[in-house]
Amino acid sequence: MKRFLSLIIPFFILSFFTASCVSEEDYDNTRRGNFEALWRIMDEHYCFFEYKNAELGVNWDEVHTRYSKQINEKMTNEQLFEVLCNMLSELKDGHVNLSAAFDYGRNWSFHEDYPENYNDSIVSLYLGHDYRIASGLKYKIFDDNIGYVRCETFADGIGSGNVTMMLDNLATCTGLIIDVRSNGGGDLTRAHTLASHFTNEKRLVGYTSHKTGKQRNDFSEPKADYLEPASNGLRWQKPVIILTNRGCYSACNDFVKCMKTCPNVTILGDCTGGGSGMPFNSELPNGWGVRYSAVVHFDSDMQHTEFGIEPDIKVEMSGADTDRNRDTLIETARLLLGQKKIPLD
Amino acid sequence: MAITLLSSLCVFAQQEDGRGATVGFPSDAKLAYQPVEHSTLAGSGFANVLDTYLAPYNYTGINFRVQRETQRMTHLLDGKVMNQTLIDLNASLLENRAGNNDAFAGGLRYSIGWLYSPSQSDSRWSFAYGPSASAYLGAVYIDRSGNNPAQAKADVTLNATGMATYLLKVRNRDWRIRYQMTVPLIGVAFSPNYGQSYYETFELGDYDHNVCVAYPGNMPTLRHRLLIDISVGQHGSSFRFGYVGQVNQSTFNSLKHHYYTHDFMIGFTKTFYRR
Numbered sequence: 084m085k086r087f088l089s090l091i092i093p094f095f096i097l098s099f100f101t102a103s104c105v106s107e108e109d110y111d112n113t114r115r116g117n118f119e120a121l122w123r124i125m126d127e128h129y130c131f132f133e134y135k136n137a138e139l140g141v142n143w144d145e146v147h148t149r150y151s152k153q154i155n156e157k158m159t160n161e162q163l164f165e166v167l168c169n170m171l172s173e174l175k176d177g178h179v180n181l182s183a184a185f186d187y188g189r190n191w192s193f194h195e196d197y198p199e200n201y202n203d204s205i206v207s208l209y210l211g212h213d214y215r216i217a218s219g220l221k222y223k224i225f226d227d228n229i230g231y232v233r234c235e236t237f238a239d240g241i242g243s244g245n246v247t248m249m250l251d252n253l254a255t256c257t258g259l260i261i262d263v264r265s266n267g268g269g270d271l272t273r274a275h276t277l278a279s280h281f282t283n284e285k286r287l288v289g290y291t292s293h294k295t296g297k298q299r300n301d302f303s304e305p306k307a308d309y310l311e312p313a314s315n316g317l318r319w320q321k322p323v324i325i326l327t328n329r330g331c332y333s334a335c336n337d338f339v340k341c342m343k344t345c346p347n348v349t350i351l352g353d354c355t356g357g358g359s360g361m362p363f364n365s366e367l368p369n370g371w372g373v374r375y376s377a378v379v380h381f382d383s384d385m386q387h388t389e390f391g392i393e394p395d396i397k398v399e400m401s402g403a404d405t406d407r408n409r410d411t412l413i414e415t416a417r418l419l420l421g422q423k424k425i426p427l428d
Numbered sequence: 429m430a431i432t433l434l435s436s437l438c439v440f441a442q443q444e445d446g447r448g449a450t451v452g453f454p455s456d457a458k459l460a461y462q463p464v465e466h467s468t469l470a471g472s473g474f475a476n477v478l479d480t481y482l483a484p485y486n487y488t489g490i491n492f493r494v495q496r497e498t499q500r501m502t503h504l505l506d507g508k509v510m511n512q513t514l515i516d517l518n519a520s521l522l523e524n525r526a527g528n529n530d531a532f533a534g535g536l537r538y539s540i541g542w543l544y545s546p547s548q549s550d551s552r553w554s555f556a557y558g559p560s561a562s563a564y565l566g567a568v569y570i571d572r573s574g575n576n577p578a579q580a581k582a583d584v585t586l587n588a589t590g591m592a593t594y595l596l597k598v599r600n601r602d603w604r605i606r607y608q609m610t611v612p613l614i615g616v617a618f619s620p621n622y623g624q625s626y627y628e629t630f631e632l633g634d635y636d637h638n639v640c641v642a643y644p645g646n647m648p649t650l651r652h653r654l655l656i657d658i659s660v661g662q663h664g665s666s667f668r669f670g671y672v673g674q675v676n677q678s679t680f681n682s683l684k685h686h687y688y689t690h691d692f693m694i695g696f697t698k699t700f701y702r703r
Contacts, residue, residue: 294623370526
């Protein structure tokens, strides 16, 4: 029995020895520890440092130096949260958030600093009460035989079947308006599903690159992203106008990016809000959640769309129209489609 | 170091050649009827999971494990090779250290091994060692919305495994104490790249070093068990209890992962005889 134990005990010791092999640097759950952990998470995972440095002059090392001075152990949770949010706001990225039980830290300057160019009450008047809803897509035919689709989010499960049924109902229309204003995004796949019904051929819509290591310039070779035409169901062949504003963000920004490559499609309205980084989540030692952009989506010219996509036709809501419960963007789109001023490719 | 110690076990086993019993079986293993032992164990214990693709901190909690094992002697090498299959299912309920976020982890591993036992039947000691192969499919899920809520785990490995068994009698009952350790030596494993999204992999079909060669340098893993069987009745049945520990670790594409479990197991074994 002694011999057995003399043989077995080393293996137990070995198991505990190897148990300490693969581990991660552990920060203390202190004010300083949480600050350092957040800075480190962003430093090792955030994907836009180079771009934000070029566009905004953000130097992440300098940010550390500046905000580190504001950290002390006597801070309250709210004060720590405020300092950490201020630090993250340097990046001006709507996908960068800090979430605690009492607040959600964000920088929504991508749309809060601009005219909204969208009035929900007025759009409701356009839709009336007799519109249809296909998996979140509200649609109807206006009196001038222009089809109107209101897409508020890509979080709904939009499928090819839904889009096909909708397009079948709108098939007699002379043109189509897809209103994605203030669509904050959702599922990228849903956005591509909708866009796939507006092309007859496979189209290069952009490139994707992800981080391959902790260094700020560790990125994979950009891989081409293609929009495949919908293989099942109807594909729209007539003119389309996409209505945009600064509230078009994330997956919606990607939808506009895809649609911009499609034939017969015109982007009308304001610049989109951007948000071209696919967000990942992490957390701090105190349990606060962190969200950050992790994967870069470029457009088909390998340009960033993080700060938005410019429309083909810039149109803003006029105060006079708003006073008369008219939506300037919808009316402009109807006018263009009715006059067939949108060229067919 | 693990390999060194495993080698020492094998050398020790060879030194014991000629004095041990057929590993894992009673001394009647050399009869015309070969024993086939089935065992089923269930247990629970502690789990500690780190997966830096999801979060940079350990999640800890309770682990549940079920194991189904079959051992049978083969005709290879003059009947000295034992075939062992093990189906190992576990699931963990985990929590971060702040106690405000949950995670779930678990997986299924199938292993098959061939253990050479040079021992004889006239000793309380027996040893065996040999190769095994295993396949694992599992996942870690952190209860937080986002594009990276889960991490898939999969690997196929060739392993070295060694076993020592000690037979004794306590109050007229046969006791069998068995220790087994398995160390993966070479294999392949799935891993996303450092910041690669599953959307890229599975929606766009963009692969980027997602199949990694695994070896002790990047997957220093050890699985071991200390089991005690106490015979019950006269029909080859035993009550079994013991400890199952697993130290699963990897570093692929700069992503660190560990999944430590320590479980107390309880169950039964039944030995059948076949010609």
